[in-house]
Amino acid sequence: MNWGGFQSLSHLWLAALLVPLVLFYFLKLKRPRAEIPSLVLWRQVLQDQRVNSPFQRFKRNLLLLLQILLLLLLVLAALQPFWRGGPGKHRRLPLLVDCSASMGALDKPGGISRLAEAKRRARQIIDGLASDQELCLVSFDNSARQRTGFTNNKRLLRDALDQIEVEDVPSDLEQALRLVQAMGRSEPFDEAMLFSDGNFPARVNFDLSFKLNYQRLAAAGPNLGITSLTAQRPANGGWDVFVQIEGSADAEGNASVELLQDGTAIGSERITLARSHAQRMVFQIKGDHAAALRVQLTPDGFDSLAGDNTAYLDLPQSRPLKVFVPKSMASYRLALQGIVGIQLFPQDTSDEASGSFDLVMSDRPQDLGIAARTRLSVGFIPPELQRFVEIGTNASTVVDWRRDAAALQHVELSDLVVLDQPRFAANAGEADLENLGYEVLIHGQRGPLLVRKQESDAVRFALLFHTDHSTLPYRVGFPIFVANIVQIALGQVGLAEANADRTGVLPPLTLAPHHRYEVQGPDQKSEPVTADERGTLSGVRASRVGYYSLSENGAAKGRVGACLLSPTETSLAGVEQIQFNERLQVAVAATLVKSDRPLWPMLLMSGLCVLVVEWWFFQKKPGGWK
């Protein structure tokens, strides 16, 4: 068994300093002279002491012995001895530190977070790093970040470790493993070490090519949190706000939930949560104007995670949905007239569109330019698809359709006859449409009949056949289809329902094109961002729960609240075993990782003690050593 060793054996040459030490001791030792009346007694005393006292030769040169001991301790410290902690020694070792929201959970009131515990363990490994070993620090939440490359610089590693902070986002282990695997291509390693509370999916779609040492941290304390915050617009025009409260496996007890609108409390409820149960509650508010809601959960007892106790929701002002349908599409206008809460255009004799709309349904290609969050083109091939789809002359029928698509819910398309025959062009296929971002919702005999494209802030549907050339307007499914499109349009503009925005990335915001803005997060850090040519501001990272203020040249432009809303993170559950591809499983390590324990600090402390003893013995102790 290997008990330990020296990390810097090359410093053994320092032991040669013993020679000058001894030489200088005997050459330079100058005792202070003290004149006394007579040496009579002292001569007899010393003679007696030399005869009778053991180790007299050593005692006579006690100072030299202490100095030799001190030097030996310093030389030993310079050799950097260590006590072997782990079973083996790795040349390179990546350390993966989970910093997702659940890692901020405390173990007890006033205790330490899971991340702090992970950092403490990682620091032990860094402290015990041998001179021929290299560590690489990777932190991950829903994305992975390489904090350092493989390095032996302990100060660099400690600084990087200190910079890791809890991010209020779920964790994604797969991202971290892929990053580490990519690093291994240039700097190979055999094993990686993972410090996490295990709050990530048990199944990871990853081909593990190295050994993973899964060090799961001890479970945190009980936790209650908000896992869902949505609002729906009922028929009366107001909003129903739904709040869901869940807890960790061992969490139970009472809590109060408070709803604040623009900073003013408008509702409050007391809840009692049993173990493994969820509580849902509904608050009803008026929808006559836009509102910024904040839900605050306050558990009565200890709550280990504070990040999931607050949620934000912005509600738009209630208004009718503005829908543009040319008068030539009488069937659509007829179907829309039966739906409440919409405002149909055009209303006058003109058939031209002016202004912006929430939903545009048109069979005229020129209407594609109308600004709208939801568009349905009918009866023609969008220009970007014309290379891949063409209209045939034969009739067509529906082969299959996406029944789970929002636009086709409760729409029965069997036996639908289409006189137009959209079909793929030669050497074209569905993959070409997918490359352009299109999704086929209805498959005809030779090609797609309905496609959908989701853009950053808009959704586009294209019926590649004209409904007037089909039996669709005569079927029950047609008004349902139109109603589905209306619901999608309502959702696009936030008039049907509103969901709280989660942390991670802020939702796309529509602003002035090419303008620069400052985004200030809850941690008061500012980040400059620029809107694109369409005025869309997207990709703004929001890793903390709270409001993100948007300003342009100091002028406030609005704010967006981001909240955790993750049942997984709130549950604080930790997986025992990670399932990788090819049935490879990695279980929690049975023993805590033990790093090599450096002994040089103890040796230095011992040297300091020897120095203090020597100073006290020879300078301060009047009667000598007792």
Added chain:
Amino acid sequence: MQPLPRPQLTSLLTNSVLDRLQRLRIRPVSRRTSRSRGEHLSGKGGTSTEFCDYRDYVPGDDTRFVDWNIFARLHRPYLKQFHKEEERHVVLLIDASASMKFDGKLELGKQLAAAFGVMGLLNNERVSVYASHMSGDAPDRLPACRGRMNMRNVFQFIEGVDGRGDAPLDRAAEKLLRYHTGRGVCVILSDFLTFGDLKRSFNLLYSAGLEPFGIQILSPREIDPDLASDLRLVDSETQETLDISSSSDLINLYQEYRQGLERDLELLCRRRAGQFLSVSSEVPVETVLFDQLRRRGWIE
């Protein structure tokens, strides 16, 4: 009207100490006196008026001392004996070597010598003072003198003694006997720190009729050494050096040796009808005289 203060007779002792000394006298263990007539009763028969004993008459005895009243009753001659009053010598030997310069040792020795001298002179004893300095030289001496009128001489001699030289005490005692004759007591004021053979010297003193009264005067540093770290000790007399490393064992051993030396010296004196006392140089002379010496019966 207040009386004028008396002038100080000597710098060694205050007038009040001198007043108290007038009422005291040295009390030897055995009454050793010189044959010359003095004021001390000898153990032998003499011509004083104080009756001592009877003994059988032997031819040749002085018939003046025959008790004729007893002869008339018993018809046998008995000789009546009387105490003999002889003079006693008080020899003061001051160790004035360099080792006595430390911490007032010599000053206390001189004060005690002056006190013993005063007591001797006032009791009509012959007082002589010796001060040893250099080992090769004869000791400075004040010849034997008697009577109150010699008090100033004694004071002047003792006041003039200074500490120097390397005279060992044993050699000093032997040299003393070259100049001294007469029986009595020999008060030795020294630290008794000598490599020499004190036993031989004390035997010589004893055989010369002098009871050795040893007073060991040690400085506080010698009684309780204050040592720190490694030291090179230098002998004040010989300038020899000795390297020591301070330790509690060493200090304890030193104390054992010092106390052993005291016991040896006391035994040395007692076996020769003398007495011994060890004092610290920081103890006032009044305390030594009127407390320690008086309680031990040195003076009465």
